[in-house]
Amino acid sequence: MSLVLTPLPNIPMVHTGDDLVEMIWNGLSQADIILQEEDILILAQKIVSKAEGRWVNLVSIQPSARAVELAENIEKDPRLVELVLSESNHILRTRAGTIIVEHRLGFVCANAGIDHSNVAGEGDSIEEWVLLLPENPDASAKIIRQRLEGRSGVHLGVMIIDSHGRAWRQGVVGVAIGLSGLPGIVDMRGKNDLFGYNLRITTIGAADELAAAASLVMGQANEGTPIVHVRGFPYKLRDGNLQELLRPKEQDLFR
């Protein structure tokens, strides 16, 4: 069976309070897609954050002494640095313009996923507004999934993705930051290969593989296609979460 990823057309700009389920439903309709058992919907983080009103006006931020000092070292707006710190558990590394942190949600990313790019605030001076990640992406995914399931009558997965840089390799790739109704990882432990050996690969980052695929379809240059419909995900759906995708700190050789 093929894996088919379809960006939903004509998704409008998202504003605080907008109903994403309604948007998904309209987008599906415009793409002539009727939801089937085990379909998955993937949403760009940005539209979830916007619908949830995760805007912060930098004018309202009073940077701490720590933020001011760090901001000077890496040549970044101290108010933005303050926000990055407040959204993070701790700092892994810094370099010019970039703070690699463990986000309060547990994953490692640059600048706590906060940025100026491609965000427009609710006010006039849009350059002063920045957008935080959703408060609880797993929960956001779950609500959207439950409403879509109620409306369609079929079992679905819903995932919220962002683009993260990586150690060792160039280029950002899509990764899961919240999910509901699909597995985060697929555990192959105890399974044997064709020759009866235990598999060397014990755990597949299935949700992240799907996130990368969806990110490819969304592109990055615009907000035209922030919702992707997936059919043919090859693993059984179950209710996974972000946590299972995060390597426990004590097992991580690259902190």
Next chain:
Amino acid sequence: MSLVLTPLPNIPMVHTGDDLVEMIWNGLSQADIILQEEDILILAQKIVSKAEGRWVNLVSIQPSARAVELAENIEKDPRLVELVLSESNHILRTRAGTIIVEHRLGFVCANAGIDHSNVAGEGDSIEEWVLLLPENPDASAKIIRQRLEGRSGVHLGVMIIDSHGRAWRQGVVGVAIGLSGLPGIVDMRGKNDLFGYNLRITTIGAADELAAAASLVMGQANEGTPIVHVRGFPYKLRDGNLQELLRPKEQDLFR
């Protein structure tokens, strides 16, 4: 446009000297796929290595003193450790059973991509045989691409992928280890978003996003679907290579 990934059916076990182009062609035919402009074929590393006869019999390996010492520390076969070292530029980290290395091809991976699992040697005592990565995966991809283009009369991309573990996150994901005819990364620098800001995301790991998608379709438990056909890759094809996906050492904060 949808991105469609189709695993080719009935690909036989691959042996040294087998013609992968012939296998791809037969698989496409069985899937009723006629190649079109800008289609991409993705191959699991394992079948390329096997076709190229990259088997090594551990009985033939004489471990160095360094390999013996390291093998003792991490509880691994010293002959396998010797092979890992000989396939690597240097070691980044070690832990029980695992050596994280910079492979001679430039990427960071566990155990130089060498393993016992799901490989059967050409001899009787299969447990003594291991499979190395292809000698030059970019070159392998190029030869396959050129032959497929000659046969089909259309421009194609060909990529060879493996599954790699990651810093910070659980689960392996598919990544490119060789490519020809498609971009490794897509450079968005200088492009503006909807609001005229420079994009925060400057470089997309497009080939790795596609590799992850293909890996999802291949699965890991068997060799039944080591070739995936892709239609609808959203970026313009050009002749990329592995190198562009590798972060220069001096820019890497996690070595």
